[in-house]
Structure formats: structure tokens, C-alpha cells
Amino acid sequence: MEQLEKAVEQPLLEECEASCHGTEADLRTIRAQMLDEPSIAEMAEWFKALGDPTRVKLIGALLQQELCVHDLSVLLEMGQSAVSHQLRYLRNVRMVKRRKVGKTVYYSLDDAHIAEIFHVTYEHLKHK
């Protein structure tokens, strides 16, 4: 019990020879190749944005073409407010951009890579 619940306060890697694994020597190497914190945060934020059914639907629809809030609301069968909130979310992470024409606002994808990531993932899930 107790063991490494406080891993944080250890010298880290220095006294790890006493542990369970067969990789003692090169935890340091692995660590050196790990992503830095900012990159990790960005990755997570990006995936999280796609990690919700409503947002997946929005992206999926916009993958086809630019659409206004109202149409998205109809397509998703959701209230205008909910759709608007999620569009703001997607806008904040720069997955989506908007274009105003009179009183209506058209949304479209703001990133070429989304399609790629989306498709790779979809194909993956299909062949599994």
C-alpha cells in the first residue's frame, strides 16, 4: 500500500531500479520523447471538441457544405440555442468560421485537416 501514490514527489527515474518493470534504464528516454505540456493540451482540446455527438453531427453536416444556424438546427433536430452554443464552442477552437449575410449567419469548416482526421477515424471504426 501507499507505494507511489505520491509519485510526484520522487526524484523520478533515479531510484526506479527497485520497481516492477523491465525498462528501468530508459524511462528517461521515453520521457524525453513525450510531447510537451502545451502540445498535449492542444491535442486534448482538439479531440475533445470532436468528442461529443452534437459536435460530430455539426462537423459532419458542415463537411458537406456551408449552412446557417437555422438549417443546422433543423438537420440536428435540436433547439436553436443548443446549436448556437455548440457552434460557439467549435468557433473558439477554430474548427469552424462564420459569415454573415443580413440576419443569417453561415457556418463552415475553418480547417482543411478536420476532413482528413474525420475520415480516417470513420474508416477506422467501420473496419473493426
Add this chain to the structure above:
Amino acid sequence: MEQLEKAVEQPLLEECEASCHGTEADLRTIRAQMLDEPSIAEMAEWFKALGDPTRVKLIGALLQQELCVHDLSVLLEMGQSAVSHQLRYLRNVRMVKRRKVGKTVYYSLDDAHIAEIFHVTYEHLKHK
């Protein structure tokens, strides 16, 4: 006010000519090409699994090589329990699998596509 807050109860697409957009006619077409609910749920679940810094770190480490819980705990500088919980999460969505050797359990990626998705996304975020 009130407008389409109840989009759900509409005939949908039938009486949409009265709305804001310029795409009235083919909302039906767009809808036809949208992903079905199960696929959407799977996509979201998949992305959600990657949508957390801790899990991104775990995947990132396992991308390099198989590792036991203890080593992951040291690498991430997190308690063993937290790591174990997240590993279970990743196992539930089949991103990760385990191999027992005595009392230690080695985790590794359970999916070839993860690396691809991970790298595409990372490259994307870097060049932005």
C-alpha cells in the same frame, strides 16, 4: 421568439421554404448523407477518449512502447490509481490492451490507427 425551439416536432424539411437560408430544397439531401446515429456515437466516443490530457499522455507514451502501470505512473507523475482508472477507460474503448506477467501488467496500444490519427492531428496543430 419561440421560433424553432421545438424543431423536433416539425414535419422537417417539408415546410422549410419559409426559412432564412438559400438551401431549402436540399436539406433532405444533406440529411441523407449524414452519418447514422450509431456511427456518430462511435466517432464521438472515440474522440472523447483522446480528449483528455492524461489520456493523451498515456497514448503518447504507449506509442513509443509497451509499459507497465507503475512506469506510466512515474512518467505521468500521477498516482497509480488515477492512471489505472484511465487505463481502464482506454481499455473499455479498445484503444489499449494488457498483458500480465506475474504481478505486473503491461499495457500497449490495441489499434494501429491510433498512431495515424494521433500523428495527423499533431502535425496539424504544429503547422497552424
Add this chain to the structure above:
DNA sequence: GTATCATATGAGCATATATTCATATGTTTT
């Protein structure tokens, strides 16, 4: 057997999320 180690798990808690409701903002029409 007992002790120790590596991992897993359930409960509890604090925070984050997604949606709804009511209302605000900004635009067009009359």
C-alpha cells in the same frame, strides 16, 4: 501460512459539460 508488491476498484467530491429557458442583440421589412 504471512508479508509484500503491483494493480484494480468503489465511493466520494469537486469541477466541467450540455441543454433549456428567457432574454438580448442586430437586421430587415413594413
Add this chain to the structure above:
DNA sequence: AAAACATATGAATATATGCTCATATGATAC
């Protein structure tokens, strides 16, 4: 000007999430 429309936003609420703590399980060593 007022009315109607399209979208945005803040507050409230219900649910989900991630971590910690304590403890359980399962394996090895003594």
C-alpha cells in the same frame, strides 16, 4: 417608428468526468 426574424448569450440545472482515498484482488517471496 414598430414588428418580425435570425442568432447570441447568461443563468440555471442535471449529468458526467477525473481525481483521491481507502481498500480489494491477485501474485510472488519468505
